[in-house]
Amino acid sequence: MLIAECYERGDNLQQKAIYLVAVSVLSCIYLLFCLPFLSLAIEPIRIGVYLPMTGPVAAFGQMEWAGIQAAHQMHPTVLGRQVELVLVDEKSDRIEAANAVSRLLKKEKVKAIIGSATSSNTMAGASLSEKAKIPMVSPTATLPLVTQNKKYVFRVCFIDSFQGEAAAIFAYRNLKARRVAVIVDRAQDYCVGLASYFKKAFTRLGGKVVSIAYCQTGDQDFSAQLTSIPASQSDLLYLPNYYAEDALIARQAQELGLNIPILSADGAQAPELIKIGGKAVERLYLLAHFAPEGAATPLAKEFMKFFKKTRHEETSGFHALGADAYFVLLDAIKRAGRADGDAIRTALASTMGFSGVSGVIKIGPDGNAVKSAVILQVSGGQFRYLTIVKPW
Numbered sequence: 001m002l003i004a005e006c007y008e009r010g011d012n013l014q015q016k017a018i019y020l021v022a023v024s025v026l027s028c029i030y031l032l033f034c035l036p037f038l039s040l041a042i043e044p045i046r047i048g049v050y051l052p053m054t055g056p057v058a059a060f061g062q063m064e065w066a067g068i069q070a071a072h073q074m075h076p077t078v079l080g081r082q083v084e085l086v087l088v089d090e091k092s093d094r095i096e097a098a099n100a101v102s103r104l105l106k107k108e109k110v111k112a113i114i115g116s117a118t119s120s121n122t123m124a125g126a127s128l129s130e131k132a133k134i135p136m137v138s139p140t141a142t143l144p145l146v147t148q149n150k151k152y153v154f155r156v157c158f159i160d161s162f163q164g165e166a167a168a169i170f171a172y173r174n175l176k177a178r179r180v181a182v183i184v185d186r187a188q189d190y191c192v193g194l195a196s197y198f199k200k201a202f203t204r205l206g207g208k209v210v211s212i213a214y215c216q217t218g219d220q221d222f223s224a225q226l227t228s229i230p231a232s233q234s235d236l237l238y239l240p241n242y243y244a245e246d247a248l249i250a251r252q253a254q255e256l257g258l259n260i261p262i263l264s265a266d267g268a269q270a271p272e273l274i275k276i277g278g279k280a281v282e283r284l285y286l287l288a289h290f291a292p293e294g295a296a297t298p299l300a301k302e303f304m305k306f307f308k309k310t311r312h313e314e315t316s317g318f319h320a321l322g323a324d325a326y327f328v329l330l331d332a333i334k335r336a337g338r339a340d341g342d343a344i345r346t347a348l349a350s351t352m353g354f355s356g357v358s359g360v361i362k363i364g365p366d367g368n369a370v371k372s373a374v375i376l377q378v379s380g381g382q383f384r385y386l387t388i389v390k391p392w
Contacts, residue, residue: 147367
């Protein structure tokens with residue numbers, strides 16, 4: 001304003017020229033120093049998401065994506081900037097998972113990543129995220145190896161060492177099992193690891209794993225694995241696998257007249273378990289991350305109400321954990337004060353007592369969440385809440 005007034009009062013062309021030069025210099029300074037900050041304030045914060053939207057475990061990815069989207073609708077901004085989600089389908093495949101993360105890092109230029117649903121595919125992308133120093137938060141990758149020797153990889157779910165021990169304690173104390181048969185999917189790191197943790201804990205309690213048989217993701221016939229179980233005198237069948245294989249095993253066990261309880265894991269908590277298994281999965285027990293009946297935090301109640309209103313369905317464990325991955329990441333960005341990889345990583349590693357949808361979450365420098373688990377049972381074609389298991 002002052003320059004403009006001086007220009008009007010200028011006595012000669014030389015003075016007016018000086019004033020015009022001054023205006024040009026100040027304009028350049030403004031463009032050089034001010035516009036980048038204005039642009040930064042307007043530019044959205046891009047968060048990458050890679051999940052199995054198709055393929056054998058697509059139900060996991062689809063549920064987690066629905067949870068992430070609902071959480072984003074509830075909290076679409078952070079630090080005064082819009083959050084933009086970029087989804088890439090990893091097609092339930094390890095190679096595709098690595099390709100998805102590579103695309104998010106190199107092409108999409110994301111500031112953080114949510115994914116993936118399974119441990120194997122999370123690990124396939126984690127090394128790339130670690131190298132790029134871009135934080136990654138998995139909703140449901142429970143294998144301890146996922147975060148081992150990683151500084152930028154985190155999770156909002158409990159880990160399999162805790163889940164395996166909790167399952168063993170429930171089997172021994174609550175179900176009074178003493179002799180257990182196990183059928184495990186050797187194609188999945190998650191399944192193999194969980195079976196190992198269960199066996200160690202169950203043996204330590206005084207029980208015995210009397211039979212271990214193996215299958216592969218996508219198998220349809222489990223008669224060979226099941227026919228040897230009656231001779232082992234097992235009083236429980238432990239299936240630490242994903243929903244499709246567990247449902248088919250339960251059906252074929254029923255057809256063979258194998259009438260013993262079945263205990264499964266968090267990978268079985270999908271509607272498809274009940275759709276495929278039908279009456280054969282009635283009374284099946286499983287460990288899980290979330291049950292609406294056990295949800296106690298204010299955010300859980302708010303989210304469940306919002307999810308039911310917008311999605312017209314109840315909140316499942318995978319919905320809740322997808323939402324928690326988003327909420328925890330946003331909380332870290334807010335505490336970091338900027339969308340910078342190192343700053344976000346430091347904030348994530350100091351997450352203490354975050355009241356999420358699936359419960360209260362603590363994350364340490366090792367990237368692992370410390371939280372409770374719940375025991376569910378299929379009853380009347382629904383997952384029913386039985387009890388809660390706290391970390392010890």
